[in-house]
Amino acid sequence: MTTPKNSGRRAHLVSLAGDLFAEKGFRATTVREIADAAGILSGSLYHHFDSKESIGDELLSAFLDDVLAGYREAATDTDPRAAIERIVRSSTATLSRHRAALTMLQNDWAYFSAQPRFGYLRTAMKEIEQTWVDQLTRGRETGLFRADLDPRLTYRLLRDILWIPTSWSQSKGAWTNDEIVDGLLRLLFDGITARP
Incomplete structure (x- = not known):
């Protein structure tokens, strides 16, 4: 029997494991390493989770x-x-709250996307993409955005740009999340070309 999801101990273990997964990779991290980081025996981890995949x-x-x-x-x-x-x-904001999960997706996407247990990842990623594409298409069709805008290409570029700065805020003297967002939005909507 596993611990309920709202358990504080369980949340602590998830956080520790997330840090290890982000640092070493999901597949390379062992249950023993997670247990060692938590100061418990490997078998005790199974009191909280049925597997590393959980x-x-x-x-x-x-x-x-x-x-x-x-x-x-x-x-x-x-x-x-x-x-x-x-x-x-x-x-x-979401990416900064879930750095470990983002790093896991970036580093181990091929593994997760091939596992039936994680089939929801592809569904979620399709919805994320479609949300962007719908808004970009709507903006193009109403004349708000350029007529030659490729919504899918623009989405892919912006998605990858958004994923990169999540590690910047951990560096000393780095930009805040608000500064990063404001800079991206200025670049996106105003460009870098000086206006006469």
Whole structure:
């Protein structure tokens, strides 16, 4: 029998495991290493989780639930530019809260996406992409965005740009999340070309 998900001890173990998964990779991290980091015996970890995959599942599903909640809320905005801005702000806040899960996805996507247990990852990623594409397409069709805008390419570029700065805020003297978001939005909507 495993510990309920709302247990403080369980949450602590998930956090420790997430740090190890982000540092070493999900597949390279052993149950023994997680137990050692928690100061418990390996067998004791199974009191809280039935497998290492259960811990990974908890990290990834919480991350994607958080991302999708923000995206769904942003998509209710009738102005595509405002919706995109809300998506960017929501993404940055969510990514900073779930650094370990993001790193796990970046480093071990091939593994997770091949496992039936993690089939929800592809579904969630499709919804995330479609949310972006819908807003970008709507902005293009209403004349708010350029007529030659490729929504899928723009989404991929922006997604990858958003994923990169999550590690910056850990560096001394780095930009805050708000500074990063404001800089990205200025670049996105105003460009780098000086106006006459």
